[in-house]
Amino acid sequence: MTYEELLTQMSLADERIVVMTAENRALVRNLPGILGKRFIDTGITEQTMVGAAAGLALRGRTPIVHALASFLTMRAFEFVRTDAGIPDLPVKLSGFIPGFLSDGNGPTHQAIEDISIMRGIPNVNVFAPADEDDLVKMLPTIWNAKSPAYTRINTRKTDHEHAPFEWGKAEVVAEGKDVTILTYGLLFEQALVSVEILKNEGLSVGLINMRSLKPVDEQAILSATESGLVVTLEDHFVTGGLYSIVAEVLLKHRRTANVLPIALNNRWFKPGLLPAVLQYEGFTGKQIAEKILGYQTSHQQGEILINEFSE
Amino acid sequence: MDKKYTNTQLEAIALNVREHIVRMSTDGGCFTGASLSAVDLIVYLYTNFLNVNADNLDDPNRDYLFLSKGHDVPALYGTFAELGLMDKSRLQNHLSINDHIYWHPNTHIPGIEFHSGSLGHLPSVAIGVALDIKLRNGSNKVVCILGDGELNEGTCWEAVLVANAYKLDNLIFVVDRNHFQANVRTEDLIPLEPLADKFEAFGAVVKRINGHDFSQLHEAFSAFPFQKEKLNVVIADTVRGKGLPSIQERADRWFCNFSAGEVEQLLLELHGNHQTELTSETLIVR
Numbered sequence: 191m192t193y194e195e196l197l198t199q200m201s202l203a204d205e206r207i208v209v210m211t212a213e214n215r216a217l218v219r220n221l222p223g224i225l226g227k228r229f230i231d232t233g234i235t236e237q238t239m240v241g242a243a244a245g246l247a248l249r250g251r252t253p254i255v256h257a258l259a260s261f262l263t264m265r266a267f268e269f270v271r272t273d274a275g276i277p278d279l280p281v282k283l284s285g286f287i288p289g290f291l292s293d294g295n296g297p298t299h300q301a302i303e304d305i306s307i308m309r310g311i312p313n314v315n316v317f318a319p320a321d322e323d324d325l326v327k328m329l330p331t332i333w334n335a336k337s338p339a340y341t342r343i344n345t346r347k348t349d350h351e352h353a354p355f356e357w358g359k360a361e362v363v364a365e366g367k368d369v370t371i372l373t374y375g376l377l378f379e380q381a382l383v384s385v386e387i388l389k390n391e392g393l394s395v396g397l398i399n400m401r402s403l404k405p406v407d408e409q410a411i412l413s414a415t416e417s418g419l420v421v422t423l424e425d426h427f428v429t430g431g432l433y434s435i436v437a438e439v440l441l442k443h444r445r446t447a448n449v450l451p452i453a454l455n456n457r458w459f460k461p462g463l464l465p466a467v468l469q470y471e472g473f474t475g476k477q478i479a480e481k482i483l484g485y486q487t488s489h490q491q492g493e494i495l496i497n498e499f500s501e
Numbered sequence: 502m503d504k505k506y507t508n509t510q511l512e513a514i515a516l517n518v519r520e521h522i523v524r525m526s527t528d529g530g531c532f533t534g535a536s537l538s539a540v541d542l543i544v545y546l547y548t549n550f551l552n553v554n555a556d557n558l559d560d561p562n563r564d565y566l567f568l569s570k571g572h573d574v575p576a577l578y579g580t581f582a583e584l585g586l587m588d589k590s591r592l593q594n595h596l597s598i599n600d601h602i603y604w605h606p607n608t609h610i611p612g613i614e615f616h617s618g619s620l621g622h623l624p625s626v627a628i629g630v631a632l633d634i635k636l637r638n639g640s641n642k643v644v645c646i647l648g649d650g651e652l653n654e655g656t657c658w659e660a661v662l663v664a665n666a667y668k669l670d671n672l673i674f675v676v677d678r679n680h681f682q683a684n685v686r687t688e689d690l691i692p693l694e695p696l697a698d699k700f701e702a703f704g705a706v707v708k709r710i711n712g713h714d715f716s717q718l719h720e721a722f723s724a725f726p727f728q729k730e731k732l733n734v735v736i737a738d739t740v741r742g743k744g745l746p747s748i749q750e751r752a753d754r755w756f757c758n759f760s761a762g763e764v765e766q767l768l769l770e771l772h773g774n775h776q777t778e779l780t781s782e783t784l785i786v787r
Contacts, residue, residue, distance in 0.1 A: 213650070213653075213682060213683050213684075213685070213690065214683075215683070215684055231685075231690060232653075232691070233650070233653035233682065233690055233691035234620055234621075234650055234651065234653035234654055234682065234691075235653050235654060235655065235691075237655065238655070260619070261619060265619065294529060294596050294603045294604050295603070295604050295605055295618060296603050296604060296605040296607055296616065296618050297607075297616065297618075298571070298605055298616065298617065298618030298619040299605070299618055299619075460598055461601075461603040461604070462596055462597065462598035462603070463529050463596055463598075466597075466598040467598065469598075470598045496529075
């Protein structure tokens with residue numbers, strides 16, 4: 191099932207849902223025809239759209255709100271905080287092309303601080319699916335909840351079949367004694383490659399799909415520290431994202447661990463097509479594995495599919 | 502104002518720029534339609550209006566152009582290549598991870614004054630530059646090119662209010678009025694008309710012209726400053742995809758990623774009556 195199919199199905203079953211977009215129709219191409227007046231395109235007005243979503247929510251609606259992740263979380267930030275966050279209204283944000291998925295657009299379009307700023311707003315919950323299967327598994331729970339939420343949309347396909355989604359729970363894909371990789375979003379598909387390489391190099395490797403970043407699964411993070419090394423892997427600034435979340439959780443529980451953050455360090459990434467971006471920035475599965483190992487291997491990196499959004 | 506370039510020369514340059522845009526519309530693609538609408542405007546400004554050339558890019562007395570619309574940057578890359586501000590061979594690096602020629606403007610390209618891509622930012626930045634020029638009694642001109650869809654963003658209108666309050670007659674907002682925003686016609690979504698009346702109600706002096714007619718562009722910009730202590734606005738009516746009938750005014754041809762074969766046909770189409778059979782995917786949204 192695709193994002194659009196799920197949204198269509200849920201909107202038709204639930205009159206409260208309205209679908210909104212700031213003229214970003216990639217994920218909702220057919221919704222205007224299906225939903226009629228329950229489809230609201232406010233044009234390129236992210237602030238007004240989020241404010242209007244709060245007004246609709248005041249009247250009992252559940253607005254599912256679409257825009258590019260950078261503009262939804264940053265252009266409209268104060269509207270999210272003040273109009274959806276303070277009154278705790280069920281405004282559901284769907285941020286498109288977050289992280290590395292903005293490939294060739296440049297820094298203006300790079301949402302790599304979105305997790306940090308969205309989770310900083312009281313009442314707003316934050317989710318980051320590993321792929322389309324994960325996305326479709328989590329959205330019904332997110333959209334049915336009473337609180338505002340931000341979902342980092344990722345419609346890429348992987349071969350992994352995810353466990354059912356549980357609010358506030360991570361998905362423990364594998365447990366390992368030597369290394370545990372904690373990740374979310376697009377980089378899950380590279381982490382799968384890394385895990386295979388690390389296993390071939392003789393390591394016992396764990397992998398956790400963090401998927402629900404707020405509320406976060408503290409127990410999953412704590413249990414990961416039982417392996418020799420915890421790796422936080424994210425297409426996000428090192429500040430405020432998963433590395434920070436792990437640090438907060440460990441400190442709260444008076445625990446320490448060897449943690450290797452693999453994230454973007456205080457700069458925007460080099461724009462280009464996705465496979466080249468991952469290679470340039472050192473985020474292919476092979477590069478991640480070699481960073482963890484501390485040496486080069488002869489393993490081959492498989493093909494990374496380009497980022498396609500075509501309807 | 503004397504014309505540095507004749508209309509015939511401008512048309513030849515604009516055709517070359519359109520060729521560059523078509524060549525960039527493959528191997529990842531670019532915002533072809535939105536770039537083609539802005540070509541004549543950008544070519545005119547850099548040839549016959551702005552005091553900007555390869556030798557004065559750091560001169561505080563140069564004129565400024567801010568490309569707020571942003572995704573029309575292939576038209577700017579092409580113009581820079583034709584006018585010697587950028588090496589033509591660099592255009593082949595479009596989307597290469599080893600260069601900075603990507604979907605939105607950035608200051609790694611000499612001559613680009615400010616990065617853009619998030620709409621409704623550069624009217625404000627242009628105001629800051631225009632304010633400083635006023636503070637220093639300078640005579641530099643400041644141009645900011647906006648998309649018509651971009652006018653949805655409230656900050657554009659805040660900027661008009663502020664420019665009016667500070668009497669910025671050294672500033673020109675130029676609207677590339679191609680009547681489309683991403684995948685819909687502006688008037689079918691968030692209607693803008695009567696657009697000139699809106700700007701005038703906010704205190705600007707407006708000239709509305711055909712943005713593909715070099716004589717009209719010349720007439721409008723020669724009249725700068727339009728009126729003492731008033732913000733200048735030029736609404737340039739343009740056609741999205743201008744020059745390529747096979748994509749012109751097509752809602753589904755905003756971002757284009759053509760096949761190599763299509764590029765060859767579209768280059769012929771630019772020069773004459775060739776009709777291109779397009780089979781590449783439509784409605785790619787970036």
